[in-house]
Amino acid sequence: MTVSDLCLPDSLGDLYGEIVAEHSPWPRIKVKHDVWMATIDRLNHGTLVLMGLWGEPQTIHLAVADTNNLSKILVLTFSCPEGHYPSVGCMHPPAIRLERAVTDLFGLIPVGLPDTRPWLDHGKWSKQTPIATQQSDAKQNEEEYVFLSVDGDNVHQVPVGPVHAGIIEPGHFRISADGDTIVRLEARLGYTHKGIESLLQGADLEQAARLAARCSGDSTVAYGLAFAHAVESALNWAPPVRAVWLRALMAELERLANHLGDIGAICNDGGFAIMLAHCSVLREQILRESFSSFGHRLMMDRIFPGGVVTDIDSASITRITALMASIRLRFQQLVELYDTTASLQDRTIGTGTLQAGFAQQFGAGGFIGRASGRYCDARRWPSYPPYNELEFEIPVLQSGDVNARIWVRIYEVEQSIHLIEQILAKLPEGSIRAESKNSTNRSGEGMAIIEGFRGDILAWVRIDAANRIERCHLRDPSWFQWPLLESAIDGNIVADFPICNKSFNCSYSGSDL
Known part of the structure; x- marks a missing residue:
């Protein structure tokens, strides 16, 4: 059985790979580099919607849906035995934070990712990866997290959190403002990472x-x-x-x-x-x-x-x-x-x-x-x-x-x-x-x-x-x-x-x- 037998729409139908038989209810296929890159291109052009991206040792998974029919879903699996894979976030920004999390959890490197800062790893665990399976209670020296810069003579920063004044979970917001007008907001999360x-x-x-x-x-x-x-x-x-x-x-x-x-x-x-x-x-x-x-x-x-x-x-x-x-x-x-x-x-x-x-x-x-x-x-x-x-x-x-x-x-x-x-x-x-x-x-x-x-x-x-x-x-x-x-x-x-x-x-x- 091939993917073409699944009666998928045009945005998915010509993606070929080895079907994983035990996956239900939507197909999962193991793909090569060309299909992986073609999928990224379709995400970039809006014919596919990113549903999820997650990893496991030496493997990355990508779930996508047809933009015009969200019931048509496909999971693509890309093997990366050398610990790296072509970045989805390089061309499709919604994947960036997911790829940063996968890097922290499994040590898989998305080649071409424009933002390589850690997401879940705040420097409180062992620096060895993956932190999904190898953690340390010993506190490490946390490297300073560099927020994205904003140019301007009158720009100032307003830090909010991670501890807030109510019954709320921790999250840090770095507000850059010109006077009273916000010109950039950047959130840093991961404080409640629980493995x-x-x-x-x-x-x-x-x-x-x-x-x-x-x-x-x-x-x-x-x-x-x-x-x-x-x-x-x-x-x-x-x-x-x-x-x-x-x-x-x-x-x-x-x-x-x-x-x-x-x-x-x-x-x-x-x-x-x-x-x-x-x-x-x-x-x-x-x-x-x-x-x-x-x-x-x-x-x-x-x-x-x-x-x-x-x-x-x-x-x-x-x-x-x-x-x-x-x-x-x-x-x-x-x-x-x-x-x-x-x-x-x-x-x-x-x-x-x-x-x-x-x-x-x-x-x-x-x-x-x-x-x-x-x-x-x-x-x-x-x-x-x-x-x-x-x-x-x-x-x-x-x-x-x-x-x-x-x-x-x-x-x-x-x-x-x-x-x-x-x-x-x-x-x-x-x-x-x-x-x-x-x-x-x-x-x-x-x-x-x-x-x-x-x-x-x-x-x-x-x-x-x-x-x-x-x-x-x-x-x-x-x-x-x-x-x-x-x-x-x-x-x-x-x-x-x-x-x-x-x-x-x-x-x-x-x-x-």
């Missing part, structure tokens, strides 16, 4: 599921779902139908809680604290109901390969249904308040504008991409059940500013309420966990793309014959969103950095592996 890929290696499926759910705590359901889908694809393991619908219920509750929290927090950064107070009350009600129905406020460790561990009863269905009706009514009043408060609109309209071209180039998902004209949602493309049986709209706006990112969240809150009501009305009976028919002596590779509240989460896993994780990679949507914040903030005033940053709300932990 997640190393911890996953060798873990059994249940241990690995718990680790995956902790990549980014506010997206624990989405990460748990992505990991479960990847494992189930690798082992040809079908969860019960009721479990599939319960997973979607948890995912929409998580999305709803996070969007409500974000809307309030953005308005608070715009000097309108009353929105934060009211949105926080609604969010808290969702978290309390999540605890009552699923046993955990964040629904952490509720999803495992093969199904879910917690069922809901008729009383929970009644409570959640009533809560959705209440939130719909109260949220409409908050939306009207936001839409009629001129002083708040003055802070959000036209602020932090992300150009549509950048959103497309970086494959920005979630509310960031959709607020800048990108029509994307993993629940539709590539799609997964039960969303093919549910009705929902994908809000897309064009202005790309803070106001647009708020409105996309507003529309998605309304859609999530509608989805939750549909799920509760159609929830099938049956079991909630299924044992794998191939639970022993079965290996395989699987990949999944799941829509979290920030956007698409990618999970890739290889399972050995003992049903343990041989390799696993988890990619947060924030990898492609943090660089876009740096673009959107240019030309804004320093005082608008907090509201722009919060309107993006990228994950620190999810980007630090």
